[in-house]
Amino acid sequence: MAENIQCNYCENPATVHLTQIVNNQVKKIDLCEDCAKNKGLSSPQGISLSDMFSGALEGQETGKQGLACPVCGFTHSDFRTQGRLGCPACYKSFRPILMETLDAMHPGTHHVGKRPNHLMDRMDTRQRESHIEESLQQAIAEENYEEAAKLRDELAELRAKSELASATEPQQ
Amino acid sequence: MSINTLIKSGSENLHDSIPIVLSTRIRLARNLCDYPFPGWAKVAQKCEILSQAKDILKDVPSLKTATFYNMEDLSDTEKLILVERRLISRELSESSHSSGVLIARNQASSIMVNEEDHLRIQILRNGFDLSKAWKNINTLDSRIESKLDFAFSDELGYLTACPTNIGTGMRASVMMHLPGLYISNQVDKVIRAVNQLGMVVRGLFGEGSDAIGSFFQISNQQTLGESETEILERLSKVLVEIVKHECNARMLLVENERIKLMDKIGRAYGVLCNSHMLSSKESMSLLSLIRFAVDLGMLPDENRTLVDKLFMETQPGHVQVQLSSESGTDERDFYRASFIRKGFSTLPELNFDILKEQEFTKLFPRGL
16 A cells, blocks of 8 residues: 655655544655654654654644744744744744734734834844945946945944944943 | 841832732843843853943943842842842743842842843833833833843844743733632633633743732733834733623622631631741741732721732742841741741731622722
């Protein structure tokens, strides 16, 4: 029965097949030998199929197999066991799953409260800085020294301004 | 400032206390954008966060005289005292390394570092004052934000370790004393109604704690999709409703069950004046009845602050710190009873007659 079935976690042919009823639904899982071992199938405690289904396989059904945050390595199943996320970037990494949760949890899914204005200004300045710097490098590469001088002054002015802003006390 | 000085210098919520509403607290969850959340960060990263936060926070004008406590430098009793004063959470008190708390001299604000989130900023105020608390914490937050890059997304707001806090990252809570509803078995009904309005009811020390002494914390549950002011307005409305119900329950008790009520309060007074062994649970529920007696006019108004002070200072940690480390339960219960007897020696007798001539409008707290 199994010769053409692929492992749910990798490209290898599946040799371990499990069936269990989770939430009144029959769930099937097919694994290759290595993945079965990695998931603890050969360990004395065995695995909770329910955990696996609620984790990776549920993801697989909606195309999110093996979801992990590329920034901090936190996985979807870590989230399911801990109820907390790994880092700020996890909100982007797990967005498809999270939005549903957030919608059920809160009256809206869009922030309408306070915004960190100083941070916004800093981000804006940094973005402009890197933009000017790019143009400056390009001007130099093209030996357009008149333009380069102009951009260098612009950059110096922007930096002086942002330094001044960070040195003064914020307005209440 | 040592923990002992901190106890002696008195807490923000120990003056001019009013009936029903003890204190207002707002906390904001904030995280630095370049680090994993504390629960997932490596020890070295947590150390970096801690030292960065300490550096920045000491330059905030309103925190110039604040003291920073590293959790690893505090004994279990000292941590417990900070929990009892509501300056840190139980979660922080259980963490050992690379976490700490900055506490303002007047104990009205504190900032926990590396609790569930990198920063948990809180403002604690006496009585019912959500708008002033918000004004203060908003200013404090902006000052910190002018120096630190917080994790923020245009769409989701402030990014927090737990999705339950995302958006505003704000939890506003008010500590209420509801003996009227408690004695007349109506608390469950109120809790259900409050839950339906998107608010949570917890015991004295937050998540999972009991409703000791009929003290309840009411707070907002949701943080995304509404602005801070909208959340606070909604919470305010719910609180005013609860106050009305509590006043109503008190009136009914005085009207229909006066003798039982007088007996309950009279016994509490008798035990507190004369006992020589008191557990913290017993003393809390009896002191709660004395606070109720003050609200009803059976004791002069100024004694409410004394009751609150006794309530605070007879909690387990506060008692333990006064005794040698080998002292057990019996010694603590003996110390607690003596401390309360001494406090009660300045109290006049209970005025039972006043319950017969009660002007019920007086039961309504000022400013509500």
